[in-house]
Amino acid sequence: MIQKILIANRGEIALRIVRACRELGIKTLAVYSEADMQSLHVQLADEAICIGGPQSADSYLRADRIISAAEIADVDAIHPGYGFLSENAKFAEQCEQCNIKFIGPKSKSIRLMGNKSVAKDTVRKAGVPIVPGSDGPIDSEAEAVKLARKIGYPIIIKAVAGGGGRGMRIAHNDVSFAKEYHVARSEAEKAFGNGAVYIEKYIQNPRHIEFQILADSHGKVIHLGERDCSVQRRHQKLIEESPSPFITPDLRKRMGKSAVRAAEAAAYENAGTIEYLVDAKGNFYFIEMNTRIQVEHAVTEEVTGIDLIKQQIHIASGEKLEFDQGDVKWTKHAIECRINAEDPARNFAPSPGTLSLYYAPGGHGVRVDSHVYSGYTIPPYYDSMIGKLICYGSNRKIALQRAYRALSEYLIRGIKTTIPLHKAIMSDPTFIEGKATTAYLEEFMSRTPLDLF
Numbered sequence: 001m002i003q004k005i006l007i008a009n010r011g012e013i014a015l016r017i018v019r020a021c022r023e024l025g026i027k028t029l030a031v032y033s034e035a036d037m038q039s040l041h042v043q044l045a046d047e048a049i050c051i052g053g054p055q056s057a058d059s060y061l062r063a064d065r066i067i068s069a070a071e072i073a074d075v076d077a078i079h080p081g082y083g084f085l086s087e088n089a090k091f092a093e094q095c096e097q098c099n100i101k102f103i104g105p106k107s108k109s110i111r112l113m114g115n116k117s118v119a120k121d122t123v124r125k126a127g128v129p130i131v132p133g134s135d136g137p138i139d140s141e142a143e144a145v146k147l148a149r150k151i152g153y154p155i156i157i158k159a160v161a162g163g164g165g166r167g168m169r170i171a172h173n174d175v176s177f178a179k180e181y182h183v184a185r186s187e188a189e190k191a192f193g194n195g196a197v198y199i200e201k202y203i204q205n206p207r208h209i210e211f212q213i214l215a216d217s218h219g220k221v222i223h224l225g226e227r228d229c230s231v232q233r234r235h236q237k238l239i240e241e242s243p244s245p246f247i248t249p250d251l252r253k254r255m256g257k258s259a260v261r262a263a264e265a266a267a268y269e270n271a272g273t274i275e276y277l278v279d280a281k282g283n284f285y286f287i288e289m290n291t292r293i294q295v296e297h298a299v300t301e302e303v304t305g306i307d308l309i310k311q312q313i314h315i316a317s318g319e320k321l322e323f324d325q326g327d328v329k330w331t332k333h334a335i336e337c338r339i340n341a342e343d344p345a346r347n348f349a350p351s352p353g354t355l356s357l358y359y360a361p362g363g364h365g366v367r368v369d370s371h372v373y374s375g376y377t378i379p380p381y382y383d384s385m386i387g388k389l390i391c392y393g394s395n396r397k398i399a400l401q402r403a404y405r406a407l408s409e410y411l412i413r414g415i416k417t418t419i420p421l422h423k424a425i426m427s428d429p430t431f432i433e434g435k436a437t438t439a440y441l442e443e444f445m446s447r448t449p450l451d452l453f
């Protein structure tokens with residue numbers, strides 16, 4: 001039995017975990033940086049310990065301090081949320097060694113799926129389709145060019161240790177390939193401390209479709225359907241919805257089965273996500289597995305009625321999943337708009353500052369997950385997401401209309417946000433018709449007057 005959880009995160013996800021724990025009667029310990037003293041999760045948790053300075057490297061990434069806090073406060077488990085240490089196999093291993101339950105998969109699974117090329121190889125052996133590409137990292141330019149020609153341009157060069165949409169370069173021919181290959185390597189070295197890169201066929205205008213997985217410690221693995229995350233800026237998700245307007249019941253069945261096989265191949269436990277790219281013909285290709293809860297998990301919660309954070313805690317406690325694949329029903333349509341402190345008109349430049357006014361929408365079918373409030377100052381040190389608006393209804397049309405309505409009520413003063421952009425997208429015919437691919441946002445921005453934002 002888990003009685004007390006340390007939340008090794010901040011922002012809306014920390015608050016989300018506090019809320020789930022409250023409902024389960026589990027005590028919470030918040031750890032926070034000096035910049036997050038005023039954060040809502042610190043105030044709502046049962047206990048809170050400051051673990052260091054504002055920079056993530058001095059606080060939220062300090063595994064040693066987090067584990068010390070866990071020992072001092074005598075917690076049974078650590079929930080890592082997303083980002084920070086959530087996909088750090090070493091941290092999960094340290095928790096295992098200290099007899100503190102890491103709410104997530106075993107460190108072995110994180111290590112396996114964390115290396116993108118090893119992950120691809122693992123799922124390929126289980127019969128899951130992958131994007132054609134190199135078998136692993138490629139070390140020489142000559143070898144890389146040879147393979148790029150064989151696969152055929154365009155080619156995407158990706159960092160083995162990449163994440164968050166960073167560390168990717170696209171090349172259309174031998175000349176640009178040679179240049180991009182070296183840029184990618186040095187960027188990867190700088191960003192991830194690991195210059196290793198691999199290459200893949202660049203799928204033109206795909207959809208990004210991912211499957212939510214739940215796996216218990218007794219060998220049962222099920223999927224909770226897909227999320228369509230094709231609306232992206234700089235390869236980072238901005239809008240997510242479920243079900244995908246593109247996916248047919250037959251394709252859902254095949255992709256879902258394949259996702260379950262991928263998770264089984266990693267001996268996976270807890271909540272995870274299998275990400276695919278899907279081309280216009282409905283061919284799907286595994287790109288990676290995220291071995292943690294995702295930002296967009298709430299979309300799946302509203303469609304299926306399953307509380308994913310509670311499921312994570314139940315699974316970590318060794319409980320069996322209470323339902324089978326056949327019990328999972330997709331009864332609603334849900335859409336999430338990420339509310340970021342960014343200026344869409346200035347290439348999504350961060351817009352930190354103080355919220356002179358914050359008023360969140362409500363009403364039927366509207367959920368807001370956010371840690372901010374009127375008077376809150378957004379620290380400049382972290383991710384720019386300050387909230388998630390999730391709207392749902394019995395079908396896609398209602399969910400989209402509801403999202404537009406809720407966005408119109410959402411008031412945030414003092415900083416720039418993505419709210420006006422989301423409003424414009426919710427009334428854009430291409431999006432409404434369900435035609436958005438990963439190329440959509442750039443195309444939309446190029447035909448929309450920036451003064452709208």
Ligand code: ADP
Pocket residue numbers: 131156162163164165166168200201202203204206208232235236275277287288438
């Ligand atoms: P990260 O881990 O950094 O998020 P992913 O591998 O998940 O990287 O890819 C993020 C996004 O980059 C995808 O959703 C897609 O838009 C784009 N992308 C990645 N690989 C390819 C590819 N082979 N072809 C086309 N687009 C790709």
